[in-house]
Amino acid sequence: MHDCLIIGGGVIGLSVAWELSRHGLSCAVLDQQAFGQESSWAGAGMLPPGNPAKAETCEERLRSHSHVLWPEWTAALREASGIDNGFRRDSAIEVRFGGEPGELDDEIRRWHSTGVACQPLTAAEARGLEPALGPGITSAYLLPEHGQVRNPRHVKALQAACAGAGVTLLPGTPVWEIVRQGGRVTRVETPAGGFSAGQYVVASGAWSERLLAPLGNAPWVRPLRGQMVLLSQLPCPLGRVINLGHRYLVPRGDGRVLVGSTEEDVGFDRRNTAEGVYGLLELARQVVPAMAQGTLERTWAGLRPRSIDGQPYLGRWPGLENLIVATGHHRAGLQLSPITAVLVGELVRGQEPRVDLHGFRPDRVGSD
Ligand SMILES: Cc1cc2nc3c(=O)[nH]c(=O)nc-3n(C[C@H](O)[C@H](O)[C@H](O)COP(=O)(O)OP(=O)(O)OC[C@H]3O[C@@H](n4cnc5c(N)ncnc54)[C@H](O)[C@@H]3O)c2cc1C
Incomplete structure (x- = not known):
């Protein structure tokens, strides 16, 4: 036993x-x-x-x-x-497009008060780090210790x-x-x-x-469906994770970029939908316009165990x-x-x- x-x-x-x-x-x-x-x-x-x-x-x-x-x-x-x-600490930028300036100030304060390195960025600074970011950035910050696996x-x-x-x-x-x-x-x-x-x-x-x-x-x-899109492009226009709240672009360092994700209360249904994939492709194009020329490699969906x-x-x-x-x-x-x-x-x-x-x-x- x-x-x-x-x-x-x-x-x-x-x-x-x-x-x-x-x-x-x-x-x-x-x-x-x-x-x-x-x-x-x-x-x-x-x-x-x-x-x-x-x-x-x-x-x-x-x-x-x-x-x-x-x-x-x-x-x-x-x-x-x-x-x-593939674990690495390669930082992430949290960004907003077309919102109110200062929209992320509370989040920045929260990171600081919990002792986590967080650097506020102007639009120019964000684009200095990631030149392929699209127009209309209204607020941004960098998390240098963010990682991925x-x-x-x-x-x-x-x-x-x-x-x-x-x-x-x-x-x-x-x-x-x-x-x-x-x-x-x-x-x-x-x-x-x-x-x-x-x-x-x-x-x-x-x-x-x-x-x-x-x-x-x-x-x-309960399951909460998340749809994903995998794009690829070489040379990759993106060097680090870009977050927009619960949505994101995650470059894997080999030309592949994950674009995610939806949050859908649809039970144990693991399908991709046209609307889900369309929304993620739109997101990719807004955040990094050059990704519109990338290859659409794959789509999938998973079921988050929501509490x-x-x-x-x-x-x-x-x-x-x-x-x-x-x-x-x-x-x-x-x-x-x-x-x-x-x-x-x-x-x-x-x-x-x-x-x-x-x-x-x-x-x-x-x-x-
Ligand atoms: C699109 C998407 C993006 C995500 N992004 C992130 C992220 O960036 N960072 C992060 O930290 N998390 C992320 N998550 C969440 C993360 O993937 C999950 O929280 C995590 O995988 C849960 O792990 P688990 O082992 O509990 O569940 P699962 O990986 O779902 O494993 C549960 C296993 O239990 C088995 N099982 C179920 N019932 C039985 C049974 N009766 N008998 C035997 N086996 C059974 C299933 O077959 C399954 O293999 C994401 C999830 C999704 C869907």
Whole structure:
């Protein structure tokens, strides 16, 4: 019997398995399909910065701890897997076109008050850094410590590292039911039979509510579709990430530029729509007009695991001593995956988590 069984082999489940195996625990990861093919593959891999010394909110604490972990996490993963996940800190510009001057001042103040380097930019300065930016910039700032990771490579690296560490990887194994007896989970049921372990971790992304519902009081987790467009152009007109609120252009450094993303409440529908793709192409043309000449390589959509308040559910399931929930990471599951794995690892090993998990309780019904 394994020490821990993890349901879901996206970036969260695989990160947890790898972290536990690094501490000598035996794990199995079950996924209903191939590993890392859902939200974790579809995401953009952007990693916003944070500073644990100045973080005030529970979200800032989680983000900033993950920010600190990423370089070591990447190096250890490369050592274990031989795969370069493409992690780099290459800065980002937040920009607005045709808005009110000073529109971003509150955001700039917030970054400063949380101890994160943030440099206000005039339109000329923004264009000095990124000469291909389009006309009509009304406000902008630079985040020098912003990073990114090639998320499909990252999940491949996690999978290889887990395999190398002896983690039992069971793709194509959907968990149908979590079986409890009194205050403990005793096994999970799958088409391949029952599996038992000392502890269980639910990391099933947008499907987590469905899986947990029969236990009662399941956390609110719903899919939020995000469509993406991949353009390519050499030489690439863009050198760093450009953010416009929740939409962005992410240059991968090899001529490819991700353009994302939509936010659509359409259930488990992973289609691209004409309207979604059209809107993203328009965005690309507005932000970097030269991208209109780029090649349209590919489109896809993914299902973000949205929570009730945008924060993940992290912690022990009330009333079941050996069940831990790590889900609902919404727009931030890649950036938060290292700290999530470390915190779940601490819970599994019976240690006090280094970040207060009160604001992430699985049984909360709204924001704290
Ligand atoms: C378009 C888009 C852009 C994004 N951009 C970013 C970004 O820039 N930065 C960032 O940090 N985050 C980003 N995200 C969010 C991020 O991708 C997610 O928060 C993260 O991938 C969630 O990881 P996960 O492992 O919880 O979920 P998933 O990757 O969805 O994995 C869940 C896994 O559980 C499996 N599963 C479900 N039910 C069962 C079951 N019953 N039995 C067995 N297996 C099961 C599924 O098959 C799946 O493989 C983006 C997401 C999208 C869609």
